[in-house]
Amino acid sequence: MTTRLSLALTAIQIALIAIYFQQPLAEFLNPRPTVIDSKRGITYIGSRSSHGAVEHFQNIFYAEEPTGPRRFAPPVPTNPQRGSVIDATQSGAWCPQGTGDILPFTSRVTNISENCLSLRIAKPTGTRGDAKLPVIVWIHGGGHILNSASDILYEPDGLVKHALAKGRPVIYVGINYRLGLFGFATSTTLIERKETNVGLRDQRAGLHWIRDNIEAFGGNPNQVTVIGQSVGAADIGLQLVAYGGEEQVPFQQALMMSGAIGTIFNTQPDLVASNTAAIAQQVGCVTQDGHSQNLQTLECLRKISFETLTNLSVAAARAARPLFGEGFFYPTIDNDFIQDRPSQLIRAGKLTKGIPVIASWVTNDGAWYAPSSTSTDEEVLGTFGLWLQNLSESTNKKLLELYPQEDFTHMVRPKIDGPTSPQYYRAAQMSRDIWFTCPVLDFTWQYVQHGGVKPSHVRLYEFNQTRYAPVFEEMGVPMWRVSHLSDIPYLFNIDHLGGGADNSEVHRALAEDFSSRIIQYAYGALPGVENSDGEPGFWPPAYSDDMPEQSHISVPSQGPKSMSIQLFGGPYGSGPVSVFKDAERYFEASGEAANALYWEKLYSRCEFINGEQFRAEAGV
Missing domain, CATH: 3.40.50.1820 (Alpha/Beta hydrolase fold, catalytic domain)
Incomplete structure (x- = not known):
């Protein structure tokens, strides 16, 4: 009886104190x-x-x-x-x-x-x-x-x-x-x-x-x-070339997801x-x-x-610029924060140095930018024509040659996507490479070549899994597949993504793996260096430390002879894939993942998109 009375008095006392200090009781007990x-x-x-x-x-x-x-x-x-x-x-x-x-x-x-x-x-x-x-x-x-x-x-x-x-x-x-x-x-x-x-x-x-x-x-x-x-990643690149690289950035390393300085057109x-x-x-x-x-x-x-x-x-x-209005108000050259075309700034060595970088794209990053009804060459070119209005006839012709329609016939899924032409997938791949993949490859390679960081401090990944598939089916756009934004829920390790997204265990397992690597990176360790702490497997550098360095930054780089890309998720599983400039050497690599990356033709396509003519016409 005495114990019960004491507890009651204590509760009353706490309530009176809470009232005295004008606080809700729950907040007083749990400040x-x-x-x-x-x-x-x-x-x-x-x-x-x-x-x-x-x-x-x-x-x-x-x-x-x-x-x-x-x-x-x-x-x-x-x-x-x-x-x-x-x-x-x-x-x-x-x-x-x-x-x-x-x-x-x-x-x-x-x-x-x-x-x-x-x-x-x-x-x-x-x-x-x-x-x-x-x-x-x-x-x-x-x-x-x-x-x-x-x-x-x-x-x-x-x-x-x-x-x-x-x-x-x-x-x-x-x-x-x-x-x-x-x-x-x-x-x-x-x-x-x-x-x-x-x-x-x-x-x-x-x-x-x-x-x-x-x-x-x-x-x-x-x-x-x-x-x-996306443009958040592009903005990190712009921060690195801001003020001609003369002001140190207030961060020590970066992860650029689906974007780089070449993502910003018409600067x-x-x-x-x-x-x-x-x-x-x-x-x-x-x-x-x-x-x-x-x-x-x-x-x-x-x-x-x-x-x-x-x-x-x-x-x-x-x-x-339907649907959302991108490419109408955006970063431009002002002779102060941005002093020249960003791709020229980095080639002139006007950049902040010493910042390790992870950079990336997702497999169908360009899926949003092409109408599903795209069915002709003219419509293919029109899917990015709103943003790239100064591309010459010769450039457009070269793009169509680099992305022949027959390369995309295998992507057609009539039972899932409906009457979608290979031209849609052709346009989506062009948009992916122009907006995301090729700018990422250009930025990371030029950053290494012009003294930004050692090759071993750059990592690349392609993300090939999405939790949005059921959402896109409900929206009537299943052809978007692993679209833009797909890697975000894995980074944030979201247990229950809303909107009808897929929250099954296979996705949560990949989220734990991917976010673990980024956490490891935040702690200053190069991602994927296997150790006794049960960290994820090896994630090799994008470029080799023994590649020749440029002695003069004014000499144009011919690009790397090989690069390593970490693949996350998808039908081939996660793991590193080596990509070689010599196309025949792709066939020496084993596994479907290597063949899939070979199909993307990153070297031939990105060498053109990252070349001087295209960059000048795109204003990047």
Whole structure:
């Protein structure tokens, strides 16, 4: 009786204390995660995941609200007063973009605002401030026109939990940055004022915040691995050639998923300046003398409501570049952050050195970019004609020769895909190579050749498995197969991917393998170096350390004679495949995986796409 009375009194006492401090009882008993930055005198209040293993700190601003005179201007770092308590319990607004649904397995866009320059941080529960854990930073894709670090597809719990289970805990940070007109508007005046490419400058400001503040969350600012996908990967490449390579990047290594600097077409500012001027014309910001790029126009644009500018710019982008509007507002040469065509910068040795790189593509990365109805040569060329408007007749003719229709007849699956022509798969493969595969091969090879890193510090992979197959079938596009985005759920080790995706054990096993390798990489180990800790099998370097180095960077490289590509998933299983320039040597390799990579004809196709003529016409 006495024991029961004591327990009752204790419960009453706890409840009274909670009421006194104006806290809910559940919160008093299970307090929210707190991080105290003693150097700056700032307290961050976070939340805990339902399973309790991961603490989240969201909507942490690294830059002031970019409105009024700060719209279209470089980010201004935040400087909270000492004693500030920052509520980081809820996700923040997405940067201005079109609202609504994107894909069944991604978030619905509902909350947008210019006040979006924020970070989301996840860490193992109870991580001490002096833990000095490796940091993984995520730069999302979305064609520089949509998306956010808060998208459900990038939920970090699975990655953070898996790293902890492997005995290699990490800190995760996602960066939001300005998109579309707000992130990449350009004009003569903006170039003169060095107020261009602010989306890229946002990314760098976010990385600087991480460098200066992540230690309070238990992270090591000197052990940062930045990961980007699609244009997020391309932006990592642009960060490496930014300012002509004269400013050191605030990260130590990189993973570039389906993207490199050659993914950004038409980098001369003319097209984006014209698109910016068109929006200015629509809102009445063009002066009577017709000048659309002067200071008066810029000051006018800074006074227009963000809703108006968002609606007009998103509508214009999607009309010109359906479905999502990629390639309408994007990074361009400004003689400051980007000083020349990116492929020329790296060939001139104007790059940040010493950053190990993993770079990649997925097997059907270009599947989205070709309509399933594609059935003629003209329609094949038209699938990328919207983005590459300056390709010459001789270039188009060469592309058709390099990708003969008969190479793709074996891909037709009438019972699954319906009446899909081999021309569709031909167009999809061209788009894959032009957007993703060939730029990745060019960037990594040129980075090695021009003193970026040793060959042994570059890894390549092709991902050949997807969890989206049932989703694509439901959407009526089963021919997309292992499409763009396919490797993301494996990186994040997501147990239950939504939208009707495949969550079976075979996919979860590959996710554990793939994410384990990236965690190992975040710890500074070259991926796949087999050891007694039960790490995954060997993943060889892309290029050989004994290859001859160029003595003069002005001498064009002839390309590697061989390269190693790690294959993940698919019918052939995971493992490294050696690819040789001498086509006959493919037949010496054993296994179906080698034959599949031979079928891709990476050497002949990418030598042309990465050649001077194509790069000049593509403006990369």
